[in-house]
Every structure is written in structure tokens, then in C-alpha cells.
Amino acid sequence: MRVPLRNEGRRAPLPALCLLLTGSLTGCASATNWLAGEPPPAVMAEMRDIASPGLVGRGSWTGAVSNAQSAGFLVARTEAEWRALWDLVGQPAPAKLPDRLMALAVFLGTRTTTGYGVEIVDVRLERRPGQRDRLLVRYRETEPPPGGARAQMLTSPYTIVMVDRSEAAARYSRVP
Incomplete structure (x- = not known):
């Protein structure tokens, strides 16, 4: 599925918008971990395993x-x-x-x-x-x-x- 770049005269379909929002929210958690001096949760799980x-x-x-x-x-x-x-x-x-x-x-x-x-x-x-x-x-x-x-x-x-x-x-x- 292609998400339009800039404004190509079309709106992004709702599933693409949800995907973008989900990606930005998970990025916040990683950024919060990084600011606290901790690795992201996925890295912590790998290190523990x-x-x-x-x-x-x-x-x-x-x-x-x-x-x-x-x-x-x-x-x-x-x-x-x-x-x-x-x-x-x-x-x-x-x-x-x-x-x-x-x-x-x-x-x-x-x-x-x-x-x-x-x-x-x-x-x-x-x-x-x-x-x-x-x-x-x-x-x-x-x-x-x-x-x-x-x-x-x-x-x-x-x-x-x-x-x-x-x-x-x-x-x-x-x-x-």
C-alpha cells in the first residue's frame, strides 16, 4: 500500500493513518527509554534471553x-x-x-x-x-x-x- 507523499491531492486511507499513528506512539516509548538511559523494551528482552x-x-x-x-x-x-x-x-x-x-x-x-x-x-x-x-x-x-x-x-x-x-x-x- 502506498502512502501519498506531501499533498498529492488525496487523503491517506484510514488504515495507513492508523499505521503511522501506531508507529509514532511506539517511537515515543523508545524515545522515553532512550532519555532515561535504558534500551528499548525489545533490546531489553533480547539481552535477558x-x-x-x-x-x-x-x-x-x-x-x-x-x-x-x-x-x-x-x-x-x-x-x-x-x-x-x-x-x-x-x-x-x-x-x-x-x-x-x-x-x-x-x-x-x-x-x-x-x-x-x-x-x-x-x-x-x-x-x-x-x-x-x-x-x-x-x-x-x-x-x-x-x-x-x-x-x-x-x-x-x-x-x-x-x-x-x-x-x-x-x-x-x-x-x-
Whole structure:
């Protein structure tokens, strides 16, 4: 269907006018997101889908966008905790949590540009005589290089790692 350019002596048919109005209204939402420093909703959906391939053959998930607005450290030992963890990611859980495993997660919270990331680099059980066992979870936060190009948008990096189930309390420690 051809929409007349300028005034060619004809009126645009009603369906074409509706299409033009619909396009301009969706453009407003994208412009509002852009002004707020956020990507358009379609881009957010794509970014969230990147890290959800399921449990088979996977031991970790990492992403740049989550629903976490502040830093957080989580342990999911039960199905309810597992689902709550994925609610914070902003996606449905990829599968049921296996009985013999648990998940450890680090959420960095909101960042104003791209280029930030987080990874769990080490998990070890610490045993000390006369004290309860604890899991030491060491993680590394990466920042964008100084002077490098980066997009001005809100991100919220996270990482999740599956480990053997343990009842030991977890302690998180940032490493350089």
C-alpha cells in the first residue's frame, strides 16, 4: 500500500493513518527509554534471553541485565529459593533445581553504562576446628576500560553458579 507523499491531492486511507499513528506512539516509548538511559523494551528482552539455555551441560549463567537494583548475594538450596533467584534475574527458571545441587549468585546492582560484569572465580569449603563450616565464594567484578567506548544505559550484571549442595553458610569475598 502506498502512502501519498506531501499533498498529492488525496487523503491517506484510514488504515495507513492508523499505521503511522501506531508507529509514532511506539517511537515515543523508545524515545522515553532512550532519555532515561535504558534500551528499548525489545533490546531489553533480547539481552535477558541471552543467558537462559537451560541446565543441561550448564554450570553457570552470566548476564548484563537483571531486575536487581542493588548489590546482592544469594544462595538457593530449595526450589522456592531457586525460583526467587530467577525472578531477580527477570526470567523463568531454566529447569527444576536438582536435589544434589545448589546455586550461588552475585548481583552487582544498577550500573549506568555497559561494560560491567561479574564472575565467581572460586568456591571452597572452609573447615575450622570448633567453628561451623562455611563456603568461601570469591568473585571478581570487571569494569569498562578507562577511555573506552561504552553505551550510556542502565545495566545490572549478575552471575549464577551451580555447586554441590552444602548446608554451610556462604561468605562472599571480592577479589581484585
